[in-house]
Amino acid sequence: MPLSTTSRTASVELEHSIADTLQQFKQVILYGPPGTGKTRLARRIATAVLNPSVELDREEYVDQVLRQLTDQEQFNLVVFHPAYEYEQFVGGISPIVTNDKPIGYEIRPGIFLRMARAAEQHAHPAVLIIDEINRGNLPKLLGELLYALEYRTSTVRLPFEWQGRSDLTVPQNLLLIGTMNSSDRSIGPIDVAVRRRFGLIHIEPDASVVREFWSEFDARWGEGLARLIERLNCELNECDQGGELRVGHAYFLANSMLPDLKQQVRRKWLFQVQQLLNEYQNVLNVRGDFVERYSRDLDDVL
Numbered sequence: 001m002p003l004s005t006t007s008r009t010a011s012v013e014l015e016h017s018i019a020d021t022l023q024q025f026k027q028v029i030l031y032g033p034p035g036t037g038k039t040r041l042a043r044r045i046a047t048a049v050l051n052p053s054v055e056l057d058r059e060e061y062v063d064q065v066l067r068q069l070t071d072q073e074q075f076n077l078v079v080f081h082p083a084y085e086y087e088q089f090v091g092g093i094s095p096i097v098t099n100d101k102p103i104g105y106e107i108r109p110g111i112f113l114r115m116a117r118a119a120e121q122h123a124h125p126a127v128l129i130i131d132e133i134n135r136g137n138l139p140k141l142l143g144e145l146l147y148a149l150e151y152r153t154s155t156v157r158l159p160f161e162w163q164g165r166s167d168l169t170v171p172q173n174l175l176l177i178g179t180m181n182s183s184d185r186s187i188g189p190i191d192v193a194v195r196r197r198f199g200l201i202h203i204e205p206d207a208s209v210v211r212e213f214w215s216e217f218d219a220r221w222g223e224g225l226a227r228l229i230e231r232l233n234c235e236l237n238e239c240d241q242g243g244e245l246r247v248g249h250a251y252f253l254a255n256s257m258l259p260d261l262k263q264q265v266r267r268k269w270l271f272q273v274q275q276l277l278n279e280y281q282n283v284l285n286v287r288g289d290f291v292e293r294y295s296r297d298l299d300d301v302l
Contacts, residue, residue, distance in 0.1 A: 018045050018201055025199035027149060027176035029133060029190075032203035034276065035248025038179040039131055041203065045177060046075055046127040073118035076111055077129040080136030086110075089141050092160050109162050112145070117163070119171040126174050133178035138194045145170070150197050182244040205233055209249045217261060224301035225252045225265070232294055239284040247273060262302065269298055 022028050022045065030038040047054050047062045050069055054061050069075035078089070087094060091109040109117070112128065119126045139146065144156040148170045155169045178198065180190070207226040214222020233246045240246075251268045254261035277291045287293070 015045055015048055019048050021199045021201060022175055028199040028201055029178040029180055030201050030203050031180040031182045033183045033205060033244050033246040033248050034181050035250040036203045036205055037250050038203050042129045042177045042179055046129060049125050049127055050074060073115055074124060074126045076115060077131060078111055079131045080133050084136050086141055086143055090143060091162055107160050107162050113162065116168060116170055116174055119174040123173065128176050130176060130178045134180045134190055138190060146193060205246050205248045207249060210252045213253050228297050228301060236280060239286050245280045245284060247276060
């Protein structure tokens with residue numbers, strides 16, 4: 001469902017601001033509480049940079065553009081996790097297993113090296129999104145890129161050769177967008193050496209997005225949900241002393257292509273938000289009936 005004119009204007013302004021920051025720093029991280037639309041925003045920023053003529057208020061256009069550019073090595077998205085390795089991201093020696101031959105080995109480029117070499121061959125921008133960037137072992141995953149990302153005119157040596165070359169210079173037209181859930185306390189913070197090579201952009205929960213979405217369907221219901229979000233996050237913010245343990249607006253939106261929009265929000269509350277609030281309650285000094293109180297508030301809205 002298209003956003004209202006006011007919402008679209010605010011969204012475009014935010015996207016242009018992030019795109020300008022990305023062009024300056026060459027790599028940024030979008031961080032914030034869960035449900036604030038960081039990955040969706042990253043994809044839209046990538047589309048705006050790679051094809052400025054695309055109408056960003058049509059998600060199907062964004063998907064179409066990014067699929068095409070993936071085939072051309074101008075766009076890709078990876079998800080970091082504890083088992084993700086340097087050899088998968090940059091490249092290295094990988095085993096070859098066949099049924100009728102002994103195990104062998106070959107040099108395989110990782111996604112970053114493939115995109116870097118492709119970006120060297122053209123002047124067009126290329127964008128790599130690293131989703132959940134703080135879930136990987138960043139110093140190990142980045143390796144010599146920790147230097148090469150900051151000093152883009154300098155060449156580093158890789159511990160392997162691919163296409164007859166072991167050198168790597170990160171092209172100026174290869175841009176990185178990371179996303180990070182900053183409320184997950186089971187994940188260690190990004191160390192200073194990594195952090196200072198990225199522009200850090202905080203993405204806040206925004207109740208106005210909920211108001212604007214539901215104005216197309218039931219403005220009164222949307223207003224009730226927006227006020228609930230504001231009260232909920234205000235209390236969480238006070239208990240967490242300005243920390244990141246809050247709830248994003250995406251939990252209170254629905255997929256307009258599916259039936260029963262309000263029931264979608266009920267399910268999100270029951271199976272996602274309540275579980276999140278239970279985790280928050282375990283680490284914050286909040287009243288024992290915290291989850292029950294806001295569940296009753298949601299019932300009142302419904």
